[in-house]
Amino acid sequence: MNPTQRKVAVSPAQVQSALSNDSNIGTSPIVSSSHERRVLSRRRFLLGLGTFGALTGAQTLLAPLLPSGMISSALAQTNSPATIIGKSAGLVVLNDRPINAETPAHMLDDNITKAENMFVRNNGIPPASIDVANWVLTIEGESAKESKQYTLAELKQKFTHHSYQITLECGGNGRAEFSPGAKGNQWTTGAVACPKWTGVRLADVLKDVGIKDDAVYIGYYGKDTHISGDPTKDAISRGVPISKALEDENLIAWAMNDADIPIMNGHPLRLVIGGWPASTSGKWLERIVIRDRVHDGAKMAAPAYRVPCEPVAPGIEVAAEDMCIIHAMPIKSLITYPKSGEIHEKENQFVVRGHAWAGDKVVSDVHISADFGQTWQSASLEKPVNRNAWQHWHSQIQFPNKGYFEVWAKATDSDGVSQPMILPGWNPKGYLNNACHRLAVQVV
Incomplete structure (x- = not known):
């Protein structure tokens, strides 16, 4: 008998642990509710399909179909509790x-x-x-017709209020998958969100100040301080071209889901600029500058939030002059139900759902696969509630056999561009990973 086909007595809990994949690799500092900082070792073991089969006694019928270089999404790890003020304890703290x-x-x-x-x-x-x-917001700059200041109360009184559901995603979301690895927070899939934001249009405030004809960019400054404590340094000061800044959906926001924005997400005032890296949506907002040039604030220069202007080989050094600023985020999808690690009875339909988003574009299709990309079936896709909001999708699968399976999700944007099934082109900072999301399922 092949060793990978031996029956081994295991509990459902062991199977569930082997399939789960919600944690992150490495050592993660944890912020406790008592504000103590401590470091807890986290482990993530990647189980090969053969090893998984030996553990569970299950058939892994589709193992040969995995693309070269890919491994099973069955994972085992430990999770450490963490609490951040205003946040669920289930968030995974990376730093x-x-x-x-x-x-x-x-x-x-x-x-x-x-x-x-x-x-x-x-x-x-x-x-x-x-x-x-x-709290005062100042608008000024070389290409501002005048300099103006607004208190939060004045912003609320002077301008029309707008609410939009806007997707914000960190440019480094998915960085953990890059090889060679990229420095920075090792995000897996969870640096994305789409809450409801309320505020005033950025365009309305900029127009109230007056925009000169030579305006090229806007930049922001917040009240957060540099990690070094040096008051002469800005933690981050990024921005967007003036054409992007003037889009209707961009907000100077004070509310999330009809309540104050959480402290860690920028209370009491922040920018919300959809479709582009969330780093353009400055938090604790106190100043906006209208520039006659590309903004040159902190983390605007290479390699921050830039990728090679042309594709490069993995691991190669890229000169600063050969790096281009990230603009719109790529097409992407996420499976949010069920949790990876589901134990599913073969006789029942497997219900799966999630979200998809496409930067400045619209998602046109979502497909799912349960045979490692051999075949795909169309999922039901909803329209966005407004521009730059993610779109919800759902589908059902009837598995043909018992054993280990993976469900993959692949979205396509309005230009016909689809997610790759494996990691897209390598870049030094590990940005813009939009490979298909994968969900592990044990069918019994």
Whole structure:
């Protein structure tokens, strides 16, 4: 008898653990509810299909169909509890200085992301104190016709309020999959969210100040401080071209899901710019500059938030002048139900659902596969509630056999561009990974 076909007595809990894939690789600093910082070792073991079969006694009928270089998505790991103020304990903390945490895929199943489930991506230290009553936003710059200041109350009184559901995704979401590895937070799939935002249009405020004809870019500055504590350094100061800034859906927002924005997501005021890396949506917003040139703030220069202008071989050094600023995010999808590691009875239909988004474009199709990409079936796809909101999809699968399976999701945008089934082109900072999301299922 082949060793991988031997029957081994295991509990359902062992199978569930072997299939789960919501954690992250490496050592992760944890922020506890008592504000103590401690480091807990996290482990993630990748199980080969043969090893998994030996553990469960299950047939892995489709193992030969995995594309070269890919491994089974069956994973085993330990999870460490973490609590960040205003956030669910289930978020996975990747760093505590600055605080960064991602959301397991199954916690993003809501059509509108709950505030407590939105990921945290900080480049600096949030302001130590926030005085909402005296918070002032300044708009100025070489290409501003004048300089103006607005209190939060004045913004609310002077301009029309708008609410949009806007998808924000970190440019490095999926970085953990790059090989050779890229430095930075090792995001898996959870640095994305699509809550409802309320505020005033960025365009309305910029037009109230006045935009000169030579305007090229806008840039932002927040009240977070540099990780070094040096008051002369900005933690981050990025921006977008003026044409992008003037789109209707971009907001200067004070509310998320009809409540104050969580402290870790920028309370009391932030930019919300959909379709582009979330780093363009500055938090703790206190100043916007209208520039006559490409903004040159912190983390605008290469290699930050830039990719090679032309494809490069994995691991190669890329000169700064050969790096281009990331604009729109690529087509992507996420399976949010069920949680990876489902044990499913063969006789029943397997219900699966999730979200898809496409930067500045619209998602036109979502397909799912249960045979490692051999065949695909169309999923039901909803229209976005507004531009730059993610779109919900759902489908059902009837598995042909018992054994280990993976469900893959692949979205296609309005230009006909689809997600790759494996990691897209390598880049030094590990940006823009939009490979198909995979869900592990044990059919019994």
